[in-house]
Amino acid sequence: MAPTFPSTGLSALDGVVRGLRPGDNVVWQVEAMEDYAALVHPFVEAALADGRKLVYFRFARHEPLIEEHRGAEIHRLNPAVGFESFTASIHRVIERAGPGAFYVFDCLSDLAADWYSDLMLGNFFMVTCPYLYELDTVTYFALSRGSHSGEAVDSIRSTTQLLLDVFRHRGELYVHPLKVDGRRSLTMYLPHVRRGDAFLPLTESGALAEVLVALSERRGDGVARLDVWERRFLEARDVLEGVRSGAHPGDAARALFRSLLPIVLTRDERLTELAGRYLDLEDLLAIRRRMIGTGLVGGKALGMLLARAILADADPRWSSALEPHDSWFIGSDVFYTYLVRNGCWRARREQRSGGAFLEAAPEARERIRAGTFPGFIEQELVHMLEHYGQAPIIVRSSSLLEDGFGNAFTGKYESVFCPNQGSPQERLRALLDAIRTVYASTMSDEALLYRHDRGLLDRDEQMAILVQRVSGALHGRLFYPPLAGVALSYNPYVWSREIDPKAGVLRLVFGLGTRAVERADDDYTRIVALNAPQRRPEARPEEVTEHAQRRVDVLDLEANRLASVSVDEVVRDGAHFPVELFAAARRGGSWVLDFEKLFTATPFVEQVRGMLAALEAAYRYPVDVELTANVVGRGDLRIHVVQCRPLQVKEGGVHEPPPAGLAEESILLASRGPVIGPSSNARIERVVYVDPDAYARLAQQDRFEVARVVGRVVRRRGERRRTLLLGPGRWGTSTVSLGVPVGFAEISAVAVVCEIERMGEGVAPPPSLGSHFFNDLVEASMLYVALQPSRQGHRLDEERLRRARNRLPELLPDDARMAGVVRVVDFPSDEDGRELWLNASCLDQQVLCYLQPAPTSPQGG
Secondary structure (H helix, E strand, O other): OOOOOOOOOOHHHHHHHOOOOOOOEEEEEEOOHHHHHHHHHHHHHHHHHOOOOEEEEEOOOOOOOOOOOOOOEEEEOOHHHOHHHHHHHHHHHHHHHOOOOEEEEEEOHHHHHHHOOHHHHHHHHHHHHHHHHHOOOEEEEEEEOOOOOHHHHHHHHHHOOEEEEEEEEOOEEEEEEEEEOOOOOOOOOOOEEEEOOEEEEOOOHHHHHHHHHHHHHHOOOOHHHOOHHHHHHHHHHHHHHHHHHOOOOHHHHHHHHHHHHHHHOOOOHHHHHHHHHHOOHHHHHHHHHOEEOOOOOOHHHHHHHHHHHHHHHHOOHHHHHEOOOOOEEEOHHHHHHHHHHOOOHHHHHHOOOOOOOOOOHHHHHHHHHOOOOOHHHHHHHHHHHHHHOOOOEEEEEEEOOOOOOOOOOOOOOOEEEEOOOOOHHHHHHHHHHHHHHHHHHOOOHHHHHHHHHOOOOOOOOOEEEEEEEOOOEEEOOEEEOOEEEEEEOOOOOOOOOOOOHHHOEEEEEOOOOHHHHOOOOOOOOEEEEOOEOOOOOOOOHHHHHHOOOOEEEEEEOOOOEEEEEEHHHHHHOOOOOOHHHOEEEOHHHOEEEOOHHHHHHOOHHHHHHHHHHHHHHHHOOOEEEEEEEEEEOOOEEEEEEEEEEEOOOOOOOOOOOOOOOOOHHHEEEEEOOOEEOOOEEEEEOEEEEEOHHHHHOOOHHHHHHHHHHHHHHHOOOOOOOOEEEEEEOEEOOOOHHHEEOOOHHHHOOOOEEEEEOOOOOOOOOOOOOOOHHHHHHHHOOOEEEEEOOOOOOOEEOHHHHHHOOOOHHHHOHHHHHHOOOEEEEEOOOOOOOOEEEEEEEOOOOEEEEEEEOOOOOOOOO
């Protein structure tokens, strides 16, 4: 028998709403779950009697709505896995069930209780209801009346097809339709009282007023209509005040802190343990005062807060020695809200699938860049900008997985400087654009490939945002700090036996810290081994001046933009601090940044070394710290900890030396450093070689294409060969005149990266240590080698690589036109038959790549 029209299972109720229709989502606002259950049971009976496919999502704490073995398909879910994973699980079930299925959900209010966010409850409904509607389903939901914020209820009301209020008065059950799409009657939107099998509308004014007045009195509690998040923080404030006054025991605050920690700070077990040791309920309340929206603050924000708390605990003097952070936090729930309300959720959902996760990304990025923010979020952002006035700020990514143990996401997401000049409207527009830029970076190929390679595509990766006051001071029209850098508590860049790796290393720049982390141009930074700060990596004295930083990143407040100016221009325009701490004057009035007086006349190096030691001891793991320093008073330095995270690094170790007496013709490559990464003695099965001379002759666009070809070779499916990547200039640069502009995700599968200090046409960019790209190499335990053919002890047999059979045309026929530039040579080769071995010593700063006969197999017998 053909199915009948959808029914509530109560014919009189069907009459009230003029029947259900395919696609209807029905939300019941209830005071008691017993009333929802009383409406679910007849709906279930009618659906099963009509032969409908019935699915029940069970996730709440109340009693089950549908018993086992009734014929419904029951899916038990745990909201604690997080919004995205929970939602994805439900959507997979809906997709499998197909069109026409009927659904019953447990009470949605329990989701808000688990996620501590009415905002996320609304988001869940806004992405699930339309999906169900498209498939012509009929679905029952329940919501506890008076338990949620107006924004959450409004988002549900605007999305659902039917919203009905259910309540009791003097023992009788009432149903009051508030929204019924596409249907109308003279009495539809009046309360209806259930009497027997009938639902009778209240049409007499006196009876109607009596019921509604009594109902409004029951709903008069304003606190009950606050977001569940706000109610929890009101409770936290009251408990903390009670502990201070003696009305509550101290354990009450600690218990509440532990319950709030996974909804504000982190769900990572190791970071939870660390936060539990150094933060408390008062810290969470301080975060809430500076928080926009709800949700987690993300890894970068947590790392910064933890570092400051750890240092203050290690030595009280750090409390006054550190610059206050004055940060604000845009909660992770705002990100999902933005995606949902700007039509980006479908692309987000598709990224959890294995093969096609990149396909929807370009459109999603454009939607994000063109999106709008909810009005209530914009108002909170205006309040934040009023706090900062015209002080420069930086909008920084702070995702849930970022800066944790095992996944640093170094450089994968954007951070945007806002000089913050102009009218309030102009400053707000710039801030909103900066947030959009950070949000859009979650859809970048680089970030998605990073997540894919680490098996993180199906993990909740919400983007929170850390807004920080830029550390520095105004000098004329230019704003900058005199010092910025990245400090590592373990030094993977050991270029001398006098350097103790466990003392740490500092990559130091003058001005904003962008030059300490990015590899965008041909400038230099100062690498400082913290146990020997004056021992430089340069081998020759003349290289000290040659390899000094020449340009300074600043905020030009008159131009309202990030700018790069010469060191001499910075000094000439009036630096209000003793420049000689950082630079030495040269003939002709020029300045060279050598930082020598900083190391000899101030305790800066010892301060940084002590900071790293304290943080590493607390983390029980090496750390990576981003910092700035400003001159105060008569030359004292005040440090600002911008970021702190676990450092993903492995020690170099000891290995066997290469074979003695190697013939010169068997040596493919030799280098005397820099050599960075794990020492090794291993076979190389493939060399991917970008010919420097051929690359130098290419047009700029073709150079970008070379980078893509290299990525396709390295990431080719089914190829698991130990690969040496060999090419001109800087791998990972964004300036094609200085190297090959690959993204790290494109080459993450290689074992060794070698940079040839030659680009043709007289361009010789040196190796760049400590950048985001370099941190990726270290995190992946990838060996890095710099090759400088003009220097003694360095050698490269390029003719051998040019003569060998190039496998690029057969591996990637569509890229065969690049065979003159990109050469793919496998070993043993058909021509030679010998194996290629690479022997690298980080401690000795030596690498030898050589050919030797393959071992003969033992004869069977």
